[in-house]
Amino acid sequence: MAKQKTVYFCRNCGYESPKWLGKCPSCSEWNTFSEEIVRKEPASSGWSPAGLVSSGPKLRKLDEIQFENQARMPVADPELNRVLGGGLVPASFVLLGGEPGIGKSTLLLQEALAIPGRKVLYVSGEESAQQIKMRADRLGLHNPDCYVLSETELGQIMVFAMDLQPDIMILDSIQTVYTGKLEGSPGSVSQVRECAGAILRFSKESGICTFIIGHITKDGSIAGPKLLEHMVDTVLMFEGERQQHFRILRTVKNRFGSSNELGIYEMQGEGLRPVENPSEILLSHRGEPLSGVAIATMLEGNRPLMIEIQSLVTLSGYSTPQRSSNGFDGKRLSMLLAVLEKRGGFRLGNQDVFLNIAGGLKVEDPALDLAACISVISSLENRIIPADVCFAAEVGLGGEVRAVGRIENRIAEAERLGFRKIYVSKQNLAKLRPSKAGIEIIGVSKLEDLVISLFAKQA
Helix, strand or coil: CCEEEEEEEECCCCCEECCCCCECCCCCCECCEEEEEEEECCCCCCCCCCCCCCCCCCCCCHHHCCCCCCCCECCCCHHHHHHHCCCECCCCEEEEEECCCCCHHHHHHHHHHHCCCCCEEEEECCCCHHHHHHHHHHHCCCCCCEEEEECCEHHHHHHHHHHHCCCEEEEECHHHCECCCCCCCCCCHHHHHHHHHHHHHHHHHHCCEEEEEECECCCCCECCCCHHHHHCCEEEEEECCCCCCEEEEEEEEECCCCCCCEEEEEEECCEEEECCCHHHHHCCCCCCCCCCEEEEEEEECCEEEEEEEEEEEEECCCCCCCEEEECCCHHHHHHHHHHHHHCCCCCCCCEEEEEEECCCCCCCCHHHHHHHHHHHHHHHHCCCCCCCEEEECEECCCCEEECCCCHHHHHHHHHHCCCCEEEEEHHHHHHCCCCCCCCEEEEECEHHHHHHHHHHHHC
16 A cells, blocks of 8 residues: 655745755755645556666667767747757657647647648647637647547557657646555645656657746746746746737757747737748837937847837936836846936936837847946937937947847848947947948947937938
């Protein structure tokens, strides 16, 4: 008979303790331990994929291992191909996270129906087969090799997967799957850890590409133990505002490619449409010129993007002025405002400053510093930045304009979209190769040089 015992798991990192602790010794978080009943099965019992356990020796020399260069499996979606690094790697394990209702299930069902010639198993623990069929009809896609299973018990899922031997398996979601080996309810730390570990072993030994959907907590992290993110090969986050049509697929971790890639989708009635040219969509088409609007070039992985930075500076009605940013790091904004006041002489101590990244993007590229600074100056001085001018440079604490990486890609994207001038650091300008570019490249070394060059005619 199986033995039962009570243990405590940290909900943040999965640390196991025989008694309750106020502070986790592993991740140093407070009040994260929850009590769970664990049933220990005899060593001879438990699920094991028949025919998949290797009987050969496990210990081998690295030089003796024969490596076969397996080709990636491309998917029909170019944005998903981009964030995965060029397609699916055989036996890869991918975790997709996002807020409820953002479109995670729609995205993966759409991919399952759009992959021709590949056998796909779609396992749902949250919807019935009829509900999945309704969503597939709404998407207007058809794949005769797509199989649907509505099941939450891990053993049953593995039995069906072993019989079908699909090329791709999608599990929606990992928080609904449970195994009878443990007493915890579905979604608990122990259940998520055990089920994810079994699916990982099955995926690696069978060569099946596996997608699992994970819920997120209020702070935006994947629900369950942090160990889940370490186990998988790739972590993708699906982001966006429900009130907006655009969704962003961001790579957080990727063992087989870049971890800074970005995919953009537009939510429509027929599903998610990949956005082929996001720069044109992220730039608003305003009817009349406005102050406080600047265009910057940024890089997400290998993709250059042109984004619009909007600023509003107004006299504060309170003793402590407001500093608010949407999509831009608030601490970096405070640093740039201090540089403008100390090095540039702009009086912002009694001004409320609001900064917004158009399109709902969250940006971290330091090349946006120069555009953010000139956007704030434009709103403060009520001077309009020409619509055909863009910026790509970092700003230091001394007010100096610093160089950024891969400036050629940024300039090429600006030229492709019809911009006539781009302001960069003089350090970047000195290293650029002479070319017949159709855009004027202007190098500046200090913020005051940019202000004089840009607003000289408006003085």
